[in-house]
Amino acid sequence: MKTDECNNTIYRILHEAFLRNQVTFATGIPCGGQKVIIQNILADGRITHVACTKESEAIGLSAGAFLAGRQPLVYMQNSGLFGCSNDIASLLIPFRLSILMIVTWRGIPGEDAPQHLVTGSATIALLEALGVPYRILTIESAEHVVDDLMVQMRRDWLPGALLIRKGWER
């Protein structure tokens, strides 16, 4: 398959997985790496999409939606994950709010933008230090990765992160 075609298939699979896991609320800060994911969310009337000013706010908005009985999704870049790490630690985890976070992973080997290198190399360490379950999207895992993560998040009442390596398709 050509790269674009392959990506579109994976994005469709992911979107179906969001719906299968009752995602009905989404917010976040866009990342170029999630263009199609966000387009699919915006085009889907079954998901309430809310704009926000920064990732911390996205965590707060999604916490409110969770309290209302919704399953929220927050999209962001890993740079934003560091920005809202206290909000994950002091809001989502102690209240046990299972928010699904879709996180583009910049700063992996091959990255040319120096501002992403430190956060890129510290991303897994951050998630593990916080005790936030995560999965890394691969072509092989795309079909079941969201289901797997959501099962763990709902069992343990924790937020979780799906990491999408920027440029992973190359």
Next chain:
Amino acid sequence: MNRKDAIAAIMSTTCGCEAVLSSLGLISREIYDCYDAPNKFYVPGSMGLVSSIGIGLAVSRPQTTVIVIDGDASLLMNLGTLVTAVQLSPANFLHIVLDNGVYGSCSEERTMSAKANFEEIARITGFRHVYLVDAQEELKAAVKEAIGRGPAFVRARISLGGRRDFARPLALEILRKRFMDFLVESDIVGRSKSQ
């Protein structure tokens, strides 16, 4: 009007059927210690986010009045929340800021709220109803008028002083479940009333 008076004014004006979310520090601790009930949700961490949580809740549950009791330093930490509230414009959302001009839960270090003109920002941003109040009766009148006519914003200027020896909300998971149960039950009550 100090913090205690302002909280008492809000509590006496509400019916207990609203979802009331409070910001961290002494605001949440005073409400928890003196007015704890299933319709209360305390946000003891994630400074600045109580209004965001309130907006997320209000948008997701248009049938529930959502009242956020914020502090001035917390609002300064998340000023963008005013833009987000107006963007979504939930009619059921009331944002009250208790503005004492200091970090009251710390050592009363001054904040920048005196020159922040919160009510002007709220008005210019596009809040439907905006109030600046200095006394209990004004605050009660503002809350009464603003409920159901949001997004509404109240800046309540308060003086310093009051107890500091309150209990802290600690069982956060239990409090969260209790709050979610309150929301579900309020739907059941609402349905039986309308039948």
